[in-house]
Each structure stands twice: as structure tokens, then as C-alpha cells.
Amino acid sequence: MKNKVLYIYTAIVIACTFLVSLAIHKTKNPTEGIVGTWKEVEWRYEKIPHKNTPVLIEENKKQITEDLMIHKAELWQFLPNGEIKLTSGKGGTKLLNWTLKGRGHVLKLTEKNVNNEHYNLYYIGNNTMELHFRTDLQAKGIVKLTFKRINNTTKYAQEI
Amino acid sequence: MLRKFNNSRTVKDNMQLGALTAFSAGMVNVVSVIIFFAFTSNVTGHYAILAEEMAKGNWNQVFVVLTWIFLFFIGNFVSNLIIINFNEKNSYIAHSTPLILEILCLFAVGTYGAFYYTETLWETEIMVGFMLFAMGLQNGLTASISNFSVKTTHLTGLTTDLGILASLYTQKKYRTNKVLIAKRKILLSIVVAYLLGGVFAGMVYLKIQFFVFYVACLVIGVIIGYEYYKLKINKLMRYKRHNFSRMKRRVA
Known part of the structure; x- marks a missing residue:
């Protein structure tokens, strides 16, 4: 009887381990999904400061990101070696390091191993990505950044 | 603290065990949130996250969170399995083995984090898994x-329980109830110890980083060591008492 229970429990554990390993192996890891070039397409407030103006105007955006590493960034290029190249609208670039934390829901950006910032990776699909972060400046609450994946990075970089 | 089982335990036993283990759990949980952005001493939040990730269709994260919950479950399973199988042979060994396993897990996380951690996602997920297993063992x-x-x-x-107790205390007959007083003492000591552990870990982490897990191991080590010390003292006392009564008999 005792052996029978032991066999059943062992079988359950082995089956669960196999299923979870297979599922994790077959599904897309957020680390792989984020690699590529993403263009910012929209900034939104969680709490709307004025009625009917949910989208952040450029001036607000500049103020909010003034002290952040992502200031003026429009194009985010995630490289597989853990580096991220931020390109501004005027063509200036900044090289940082990126890593995912938690269950892949927190994006950590590090500058020269000194400063770091964290963004909530709320959603990542094949062509869309949504980052959230908190700000205390003017727009109280969470700011939502939406990105679209760019396939031809070089061509786009030349354009801007 | 560790040797006694179920109803033979005193309030003091439960308070000591509760406070020390809660202190280490508070430490582990706060540090895991700071470093890994994941809770490791409770799974209620993980169930909510599991549902959220299912709704979003993030199947990779669904299976990661499911594995974490499963590891917490396995921790509880292993702990109780050891207790029910070895309690009658040697209660001290049966009760301290889960804590030794917990120390091993936390020590592994601390050592790997301090010397080898490169902040990749899979490392984070495995280390969180280890910590959830350790907390399952303790719980x-x-x-x-x-x-x-x-x-x-x-x-x-x-x-x-505290909320219910507070409402009971609005009536005098419950305020003087010895069982409820004992319960209050245990609950409050756990809450205070958990909070203190969290605050302590949050402050110490800034100075010693991953070595904070060694401090958590040390706290759990105190529980095991204290019991061992008490066992030795009791044995010594019994031995002396026995010798003394034998001498008295001889003199008489």
C-alpha cells in the first residue's frame, strides 16, 4: 500500500516536471521576445490630468523623463548581448544595459553599472510592447508607453 | 521550541519558534522583492499573477509562476513528510531537518548571488524557486x-485572526480568556518579528548585498542550535539529578 502511494506521487511529480519543462521550453521566453528594435508610438497617463487629453503632449513627456535614462529616446534597440541602444528623434544615441527581472515582468536599465531604472513590462507581443512606470511629476500615477516593433532598423535610423 | 509536538507545546515554545522563523521569512521576502521583484514567502499573490498571465496569454510566465507555486507546495509536503515519518524516532532530528534543508537552499541562493549571478532571467526564476521551496519547508x-x-x-x-481577536476584545469575557491572551501574544510576536526582519534585511542589504541570506541562515541556525543546547542542558541536569539522588541514598 505504502509503495503504491509512493509510485503514484512519484509519477505525479515526474509528469508535472515534464509538462512544465516542455511548456517552458516550447513557449516564448520574454528575453527572446524583447530583442529587436521598438519605436515609441504612444504615451498615456493612468490618471488623466484634464478631461479628453489622455495622451501625453510632448512638453509633459520631456518634463517627466528629464531625469530618466530614457529622456528623448524614441527608438529602443534591444541587443541580444544585454545592451540597449536608445536613439532620440534628432539622431543622438545612448548605450545602456538591459535585463529582465521577476518572472520577466520588470525591465531593468543600467547605465555604466551605476544608475539603474526599472520599468514594468506589462505586455509584449510579436509587434507591440507596453511599458509602465510611475512618475510623481505632474501626471500622478502610471505612465504607459506603447511601442511598435520595427523590422528594418538601419533604414529607419537613416530616416530619422 | 522544536522538540515538542502539537498540544504538548507551550505558548512560549510557539512564540519563540514563531518569532524567529517569522524574522527570517520577513528577511527573505523583502530581499527577494528588492533583488528579484518577486515575493517568496507567500503564494496568494502568485495565484493572482497566474490568473492575470493566463488572461494575457503569456504562457511562459504562466508555467514559471505555476512552478513557483508548485515548489512552495512541495516544500510544505517534504517538511511534513519528514516530520510524520521521523517524529517518533527522534523528534529533534525530525523537526530540525526541514530547517537544515531551508538553510541549504538560502545558503545556495546567497552564495550563487554573491559570486556567480549575472542577472539573467532564468537565474532569477531558479533562485526565486529555491526561495519559495525554502519558505514552503519553513511554513x-x-x-x-x-x-x-x-x-x-x-x-x-x-x-x-488579529482582526477577529480585536473584535472579540470589545467584550470583557473575551479579554480575560487565557486561550485568547495566549493567541494574541503569539500573533503579535509573529507580526512584529516579520516586520523587523523585513526592515532589518532592507537596511542590511544595502551594505552586504547577497550575504544577507547568510544572516537569514544564521537566524534559522539559532533555532536549531538553541534546541540542541537545551537538549544537552536537560541531559546534563538529568544526569546530575540522578547522581545526586544516588549519593543521597548511599549517605542514608
């Missing part, structure tokens, strides 16, 4: 040997 042990009256890794049930 299973404290709940099992205290007849389910001490649970130290999460405070949801405990806060519920």
Missing part, C-alpha cells in the same frame, strides 16, 4: 508542529 514545519497555530511566512491568515 510546513511551523504549521505542522504547532498544530496549525503558527504560520510564519505569510500574514494574511494572521491578520484575519
